[in-house]
Amino acid sequence: MPSTSSSTSDFSGLWIPLVTPFRGDAVDHAALAALAEGLAPLGIAGFVVCGSTGEAAALDADEQLAVLATVAQAAPALPRIMGLSGYHLGKTVAWVRQLNEQGLAGLLVPAPSYIRPSQAGLQAWFEAIAEASAAPILVYDIPYRTGATITRETLLALAADPRIRGLKDCGGDMAKTRALIADSRLQVLAGEDAQIFSTVAEGGAGAIAASAHLQTARFVQVIRLLRDGRLAEARALWQPLLPLIEALFAEPNPGPLKAVLAQQGLMQDALRAPMTRAGDALRERLFQLLAALSRP
Numbered sequence: 594m595p596s597t598s599s600s601t602s603d604f605s606g607l608w609i610p611l612v613t614p615f616r617g618d619a620v621d622h623a624a625l626a627a628l629a630e631g632l633a634p635l636g637i638a639g640f641v642v643c644g645s646t647g648e649a650a651a652l653d654a655d656e657q658l659a660v661l662a663t664v665a666q667a668a669p670a671l672p673r674i675m676g677l678s679g680y681h682l683g684k685t686v687a688w689v690r691q692l693n694e695q696g697l698a699g700l701l702v703p704a705p706s707y708i709r710p711s712q713a714g715l716q717a718w719f720e721a722i723a724e725a726s727a728a729p730i731l732v733y734d735i736p737y738r739t740g741a742t743i744t745r746e747t748l749l750a751l752a753a754d755p756r757i758r759g760l761k762d763c764g765g766d767m768a769k770t771r772a773l774i775a776d777s778r779l780q781v782l783a784g785e786d787a788q789i790f791s792t793v794a795e796g797g798a799g800a801i802a803a804s805a806h807l808q809t810a811r812f813v814q815v816i817r818l819l820r821d822g823r824l825a826e827a828r829a830l831w832q833p834l835l836p837l838i839e840a841l842f843a844e845p846n847p848g849p850l851k852a853v854l855a856q857q858g859l860m861q862d863a864l865r866a867p868m869t870r871a872g873d874a875l876r877e878r879l880f881q882l883l884a885a886l887s888r889p
């Protein structure tokens with residue numbers, strides 16, 4: 594069992610899975626720091642670094658550590674969850690041990706991608722990573738990216754492990770989501786932006802949402818109102834966000850989001866191949882939607 598302890602085990606609220614800005618092909622640390630500094634005072638719970646939105650699979654290990662360091666320096670008061678990727682268990686465990694020195698609030702761990710192991714194999718994967726990690730684990734259930742479905746039974750079995758504390762839910766199965774919320778051992782966070790309202794209204798703890806780079810305070814407020822049971826007020830704030838969320842995911846994330854952040858002067862509109870920039874029609878639509886949302 595690792596000796597470093599994590600800084601928090603409360604994952605409630607809104608977490609921003611940061612994009613990784615690039616200048617040409619290099620990580621743009623100045624833009625990343627400015628982005629984190631700008632988002633930090635807006636009521637968010639913290640940052641996810643190197644999530645899917647961060648294009649982590651296209652960053653080498655040194656780049657990932659440098660990105661983490663930049664975010665820690667830019668927003669030292671906010672907790673950080675680090676995303677993992679890959680499927681080599683030995684290398685992943687070694688990487689997790691390296692991350693133990695980083696003072697992380699959590700590790701966001703997807704199923705191993707591509708190989709589609711059995712449920713027993715999936716359970717062993719998460720438990721081996723939890724065993725190596727100083728930080729609590731959030732299971733990232735996203736079968737449409739990994740190819741592996743983590744069943745309700747496997748998630749409930751993982752919930753029995755005190756080192757596994759949360760779920761980023763992109764599982765696409767509301768019955769499974771409800772069962773895990775009712776079970777209450779894992780904090781369930783919406784991982785699909787369009788499902789923030791339903792997940793939190795049903796008792797979920799919050800969300801990890803790329804679209805909340807934009808209109809951040811409004812997303813924060815929706816979650817607060819829902820958690821306070823103020824449904825009508827939450828709905829009135831939420832509904833105008835839906836066309837924006839839909840447009841942000843109309844092409845592969847984070848292309849559309851980076852188009853908007855670039856238009857706002859926050860970074861270059863650059864992604865690492867094979868990810869691509871948003872198309873012209875979509876970016877036009879996004880700019881219009883945001884302009885409408887910003888009108889009083």
Ligand SMILES: O=C(O)C1=N[C@H](C(=O)O)C[C@H](O)C1
Nearest residue numbers: 610644645646784802803846
């Ligand atoms: O970066 C993340 O983590 C997120 N991933 C989802 C995705 O797979 O695109 C979307 C979510 O908003 C954040």
